[in-house]
Amino acid sequence: MFGYYFKLGVRSLRRNPALTALMVLTLAIGVAASMSTLTILHMMSGNPIPHKSEQLFVPVIDNGQLEGYNPGSKPPSQSTYMDAMNMLKAKVGERRTAMYGVGLSIEPERHDLGAFNTQGLAPTHDFFAMFEVPFRFGQPWGELEDKAGADVVVLSAGLSERLFGSANPVGKMVRMNGFMYKVVGVAEHWKPLPRYYHVIAGNGQYGNEEDYFIPLSSAIRHEYDHNGSMSCNKRVEKPGFQGRLESECTWLQFWFETTSSAQRNDVKNYLDSYVSEQRRLGRMKRNVPPELYNVMEWLDYQKVTGNDSRLRVWLALGFLALCLVNTIGLLLAKFSVRASEVGVRRALGASRREIFNQFLIESGVVGLAGGVLGLLLAFGALALIAMSGDSMKHLAHMDLPMLAFTFVLSVTAAVLAGLLPTWRACQVTPALQLKSQ
Structure with missing residues (x-):
């Protein structure tokens, strides 16, 4: 059923292109802003020699x-x-x-x-x-x-x-x-x-x-x-x-x-x-x-990853949360106009669980589209950051873990945003919808 619902979700993207484009763009901008700042923090705070970092020590006298x-x-x-x-x-x-x-x-x-x-x-x-x-x-x-x-x-x-x-x-x-x-x-x-x-x-x-x-x-x-x-x-x-x-x-x-x-x-x-x-x-x-610091302790002691970098990440995540709130509103509008469709399906024997799965997978499709666009926007943002100075050009590039995390974040964010609209869609009473037709 997952494949069938996924196809339905892809088809629904074309049903209302303007609303769908607005949802995908809103989600993509939030993902791009958060991922570009997270990528910089990830490169700044990573362990540069993980297999040996607890065997290298700096003395401080x-x-x-x-x-x-x-x-x-x-x-x-x-x-x-x-x-x-x-x-x-x-x-x-x-x-x-x-x-x-x-x-x-x-x-x-x-x-x-x-x-x-x-x-x-x-x-x-x-x-x-x-x-x-x-x-x-x-x-x-x-x-x-x-x-x-x-x-x-x-x-x-x-x-x-x-x-x-x-x-x-x-x-x-x-x-x-x-x-x-x-x-x-x-x-x-x-x-x-x-x-x-x-x-x-x-x-x-x-x-x-x-x-x-x-x-x-x-x-x-x-x-x-x-x-x-x-x-x-x-x-x-x-x-x-x-x-x-x-x-x-x-x-x-x-x-x-x-x-x-x-x-x-x-x-x-x-x-x-x-x-x-x-x-x-x-x-x-x-x-x-005297003190003795291993590699990660030394980087923390030197405040290589400053509080301002972490603050920027929190601000970017806050912006993503704001984009999710807007996405929730757009999904509510998208699903509300399909109340009659839900009523007919419920009258024909579809359970609330099936309706819930269908709409949640549809939200995931929106998240996947937003992730692809957000990834492109993140690459563009990182390219602009790299142009700001020599030190940033070594940090502003996305590795495979961050690439995978971008898609996971986007789909997860869209699914979370779709929980409330999906739950509201499942509460449709079949008799009322059939009566209104």
């Missing part, structure tokens, strides 16, 4: 001074160079990495390309395995290159194609900020959303992929300035880059990786011991216990 301290204030989100180097040497966990963003000028050997500025990252070698960076050519540098501060580079696929075309550039040289770097690998296109591994950076939380990766020790040796934020709670006593390295300024991001989430306590115990030791040396005067 409060190294601030007592002067002007307000208990309960948020500690710095990054690490000092001193703390980062100490944690790297501690050999705690499976892997460790420290990093900071750099912006360098590249001077291509190709005569048709002039010098141009780029944005990249200066991590230690464990970075690539920790965050599962895919490779097109070559491989990451190793521990020996980290210790030597070697001038080696892993290019992004985009930068490699710009400099060398489709050829394998491993072993070739690239001039960066006046120094020659040897290409050891080319990373495949890699752009996790959000950019969880380094949310405090010039590229932003949803920015473009890194143009390149160079060893942290090489960036330090060349005294490359950082591309991102830096917090200094105490005056830097020594001038120049060395003064920054010895200061209490926080400007490096640090990550631990464990073999399982159960090893989290081991890392936390190490941090407690480390902070206690540093306190005995005259640092960490605020006596604030």
Whole structure:
């Protein structure tokens, strides 16, 4: 009977095209508005590395001074160079990495390309395995290159194609900020959303992929300035880059990786011991216990998905509810003019349940049509959102789960909207309708 009622529902769409078009359009606009905002929130708040998010941890250590301290204030989100180097040497966990963003000028050997500025990252070698960076050519540098501060580079696929075309550039040289770097690998296109591994950076939380990766020790040796934020709670006593390295300024991001989430306590115990030791040396005067955050906790701590995004979603869902109220009114009008039809069917033996199923399936057909149109409108809305900025173009696209959810939402909304009109249609008294004919 479902197939028969579905055909009846499709035919009824043509019975009153103006009213049907108005219902479908009303539902489609509500679905498009809600789905476009839900898609943005879904991309912003998704788990960027779900199979490993509970094995990657960010330490947060409060190294601030007592002067002007307000208990309960948020500690710095990054690490000092001193703390980062100490944690790297501690050999705690499976892997460790420290990093900071750099912006360098590249001077291509190709005569048709002039010098141009780029944005990249200066991590230690464990970075690539920790965050599962895919490779097109070559491989990451190793521990020996980290210790030597070697001038080696892993290019992004985009930068490699710009400099060398489709050829394998491993072993070739690239001039960066006046120094020659040897290409050891080319990373495949890699752009996790959000950019969880380094949310405090010039590229932003949803920015473009890194143009390149160079060893942290090489960036330090060349005294490359950082591309991102830096917090200094105490005056830097020594001038120049060395003064920054010895200061209490926080400007490096640090990550631990464990073999399982159960090893989290081991890392936390190490941090407690480390902070206690540093306190005995005259640092960490605020006596604030260190914290450890896994990937999703870290994104929440950094408020990557802000309250304003959630508010927009609630407003969009409220608009969808308003569209449903209008759809209910239109369905009531559509079903009320068919009272005589219902009366005849009831007189011929149709039960209220059969009438209810027929009209509810008809509402579902309206929802399916509204879903198709709403999906097209949602794609259009996302295309307009993508044009608003570089960060939004990486977020404004619909994946398969959201695509399926659009149809489910549309049909479910239409069925819910059709419950009252369908129930009213079932209450028709056959005798009264037959008498009025």
